[in-house]
Amino acid sequence: MALMTPEQFEESLKILKPRVFMNGKQVKNILENRNTRTVVEANKASYEWALDPRYKHIMTCYSPLINEVVNRYTYVSAGIEDLVKKAEAGTFTSENLGTCIYRCVGYDALHSLASTTWEMDRELGSQYHPRFLEYLKMVQRKDLSLAGALTEPRGRRS
Numbered sequence: 001m002a003l004m005t006p007e008q009f010e011e012s013l014k015i016l017k018p019r020v021f022m023n024g025k026q027v028k029n030i031l032e033n034r035n036t037r038t039v040v041e042a043n044k045a046s047y048e049w050a051l052d053p054r055y056k057h058i059m060t061c062y063s064p065l066i067n068e069v070v071n072r073y074t075y076v077s078a079g080i081e082d083l084v085k086k087a088e089a090g091t092f093t094s095e096n097l098g099t100c101i102y103r104c105v106g107y108d109a110l111h112s113l114a115s116t117t118w119e120m121d122r123e124l125g126s127q128y129h130p131r132f133l134e135y136l137k138m139v140q141r142k143d144l145s146l147a148g149a150l151t152e153p154r155g156r157r158s
Contacts, residue, residue, distance in 0.1 A: 002068040003051060003060070004143040006044035013040065039102050043145050046073060046093065046101050058092050061085065063140050065133065066080045073103040101146045106146025110136065 004012070013031060020027040020036060030036035049055040050071045061082065063070040075085045086107075093101040114136070117128035137147065 002063070002066060002070045002072075002140060004047050005046045005051065006104075009044055009047045009145065010040065013044060021049050042097055042099060042102050045097055046071065046103055046145070047143070049061070049093075049096075055092070058085065063103060065137050066140050068140070071143050073101075073107045073145070074110070074140045076110050076136065102147070103145055105148030109146065109148045110139070125140075 006067055010031065018030060022033075022035060027033045027036055031040060033054075046059065048156050050059040050061075056069075059072050060069050061072055061075050062068075063075060072085065072089050075082070090101075090104060113132050114129075117132040120126050121129045
């Protein structure tokens, strides 16, 4: 299963029970919290559009790693055309949701990890990149929604 339905995504969250903190307090159930529920709904849209024939050309692509069509948000761009599609997906989701899709940071992290692990292996003789590729295959096969964290160093934060 390389493409999940929105319903399967929501069910996976019930099983996973992610540990989420907001404003210093733990969110007990992200499906019931009014703030995190909006993030869940935005993520569900990415799963829905990937299955919709009208949007598959934007929201999916073929992965040679697993020989299946995958959600674009689980794919590492292999060339200029992929990067253009990545930008189109970002524009499409923003325009249609009116908010963030919340998968972009995790998507960008995959690109960073692909590049960094490859460079480290080349320079250091390590074996991080093959392990990263195995992780990426798992992400693609399970159609996982990855997350990341950003912070902006503006002003005092004490």
